[in-house]
Amino acid sequence: MTDLPAPVGRRRTFAIISHPDAGKTTLTEKLLLFGGAIQLAGEVKAKKNRVSTRSDWMGIEKERGISVVTSVMTFEYGDCVFNLLDTPGHEDFSEDTYRTLTAVDSAIMVIDAAKGIEARTRKLFEVCRMRDIPIVTFINKMDREARSPFDLLDEIEKTLALDTAPVTWPISQGRSFAGTFDLRRNMVRRIDTDEEPTEVSGPDDPNLISLLPPEEKDAWQEEVMLAQEACKPFDLEAFREGHLTPVFFGSALRNFGVRDLIDALAAYAPPPRGQEADKRLVEASEPKMSGFVFKIQANMDPNHRDRIAFMRICSGKLQRGMKAKLVRTGKPMSLNSPQFFFAQDRAIADEAWAGDVVGIPNHGTLRIGDTLTEGEDIVFRGVPSFAPEILRRIKLQDAMKAKKLREALQQMAEEGVVQLFVPQDGSGAIVGVVGALQLDVLKERLAAEYGLPIDYEPTRFSICRWITADDPRELDKFIESHLSSMARDLDDAPVFMAPNQFNLQYEVDRYKAIQFSDVKDYQKKAA
DSSP: OOOOOHHHHTEEEEEEEEOTTSSHHHHHHHHHHHTTSOSOOOOSSOOTTSOOOTTOOSHHHHHHTOOOSOEEEEEEETTEEEEEEEOOOSGGGHHHHHHHHTTOSEEEEEEETTTBSOHHHHHHHHHHHHTTOOEEEEEEOTTSOOOOHHHHHHHHHHHHOOEEEESEEEESOGGGOOEEEETTTTEEEETTOOSOOEEOSSTTOHHHHTTSOGGGHHHHHHHHHHHHHHSOOOOHHHHHTTSEEEEEEOBTTTTBSHHHHHHHHHHHSOOOOOEEBSSSEEOTTOSSOEEEEEEEEEOSBTTBBOEEEEEEEEESEEETTEEEEETTTTEEEEEOOOEEEETTEEEEOSEEETTOEEEEEOSSOOOTTOEEESSOOOOBOOOEEEOOSEEEEEEESOGGGHHHHHHHHHHHHHHTSSEEEEETTSOOOEEEESSHHHHHHHHHHHHHHHOOOEEEEEOSOOEEEEEEESSHHHHHHHHHHTGGGEEEOTTOOEEEEESSHHHHHHHHHHOTTEEEESEEETTOOOO
16 A cells, blocks of 8 residues: 555544443543543433533434434544544444444444443444454443453453453452553553553552452452463554454543543554445545545534535545535536534534545435545445335325425435335335334434424335346336335335245245345445
């Protein structure tokens, strides 16, 4: 890879992945505090007198104390510019989270010290592995009752097939948690002070041992010496290839261990990497600007019906006012007001570099998966759509607002909040979601942003698949013979709908010339 321009080399674009309630949103807050982006961190729970955490800004998030959309936050720390993409931790929002992980170069994996690897963490890790995303591990909540560090490291290695290299080691746990010991540098960071870490002679240093409860001292010394001898040393190349994770212990709520984590990101996390396009690999060092849209968010400011496309810049330099080619349509587009984000707050970006994530205001021109370039006809790969697991019809409480509902659903579908399917037999539109919480989000937003109270009705379908065929005649024949089970999606691609798995499998076995797919690339249009 050719040398990166200095501003690109300073970029660190990362996400935080975790199971719900492992402390991801709290950690996000504390990282932003270190970056000087905010002055006050809000504790995560919906209580009347508490501040809402800044990355959770939608109504339903404030109400439930969970993250349901991806927020993008840019901040500086030391010599680096960090682009933090806060991802939903709740399973219902896996599609949005998956798309976000296409836009990052590294990730922090947050693990609850008492619970270890949980189902959601495992799923998100597999997405990172597919994309060779390097992972830094933060074992959180050490100030509560926790499993032994060796037990947690062993679980990471066995469950995720990922080598671990502990960088810090907890000094006790729960109420006795006194801080961390740096295994490589023999430094102690105490939880009861904001002072810089102090150097000790080793794990048997009296100043260190005095921090431990008397009954733990001997066992802890043995544990640390074993960790120093038996655990793998940190290897930068293995980390960047996704084979090894450095491990840090701490408590996000008490703002402890977070500085070590952000220092590690600055030192070890890769700067912007090359991105695969349909025709070639696009390197971050290339002079011409290119990027892809991985998220659309509408109505971030309810007072202005705005619509923002979040774009990861893959190469070159974006300058305010420049023209770029929207490859899907072949038409030029003026980038007059690109924006940097801090959750709901924003600032005009006069320039942005490879690795940055910018918001582009538009009126429906940009869609998820779109590629913008300075002229080249390339399409970035890997921004997927998944077959929904729940299908519902919408019952409008005021039938006179049917047209307004159609427009609102179109916008929500373009955002990726839901998928919209129009049956070919002329019956009412069907919405599809990956998880039930997305239905709550849709209902809340339709009421709050469009004044459209709705209810849901079941459909006779429970499964849908995109269909394609090598021979267009075979595809047409299948569609004609299954009109009552056919629909079109937002891109006008044909979708087969089945009442159950048995019915779907029957059609799959019967029509060998048809491919039934549960994943679709956003750039693939109807055959």
